[in-house]
Amino acid sequence: MPDEEADAREETRTGPEARWAGRAYSARFHLLDRQVVDGDDRPVCKVDDLELELDPDGPPRVTAVFVGPAALAPRLGGKTARWLAAVQRRLSVGEGEGPARLDFGRVTGIGAVVRVDLPEENVGVHALEDWTRENVIGRLPGADHASG
């Protein structure tokens, strides 16, 4: 039902998820750890942290959603943070040492979930997961017959 899907997307743009000037959020309640989904409601990741850009003439601006263990580690505090960061560095297969980021300009809605408009080819937010699927899971006997 393409028309119904289009109607649902239009409702999202003007509904409770809509981002409009003046709307306010609690970082802890509305953003951190929220599920991120794409335009077709497919889960993408969770909001592990936010990137803030300092502005000398005003308050900091949110520029990206940080995703993955490298983003989560600083929030855990103490030895747990350092341990997770060390494990993440050891297992890292993505480019660079920083966390994966989703440009905040792609965030189209904030509500029960954080909705993002991702390109078809997606972005490499789960480099380790992708690598494991291709190099470990995909090579298991019978992997070709997995459903879904």
Next chain:
Amino acid sequence: MRLADLMGARVRDRDGREIGHVSDVRLREHPAPDGASADTVLKVEGLVVATRVRARLIAYDHRPVDGPWPLARLARRAARGARWAPWPVVAAHEPPDRLGDLGTVLLVVPGAELVPLTDVHHGWNTTPSPGSGAG
């Protein structure tokens, strides 16, 4: 800079006195400048400062709780002592020396000048229509 640098950070007032820690960060949508990829940009509006060492504010600091009365009473008790620090009173932020430690937020005012959270967050429950500019 990351949000995690602010969350939980120690808060020191103008006189260098530690007055609490950042319990939450409030953000607000602003009209985007021309040519931006989105209609709005999200900016930090201010910090919720928990002044008690073990205060967790049990997640009720993002808005007031009107009822039922046991929860409202619990929420008022949890928010007691919390202060609101709008971003203009933040002078600087010092990141932690090493990963996992707490950063420090420095204010330009004495701690006593910060208004109680319960005095300012009574309007945070309202959900005005888009374009009304409140929230």
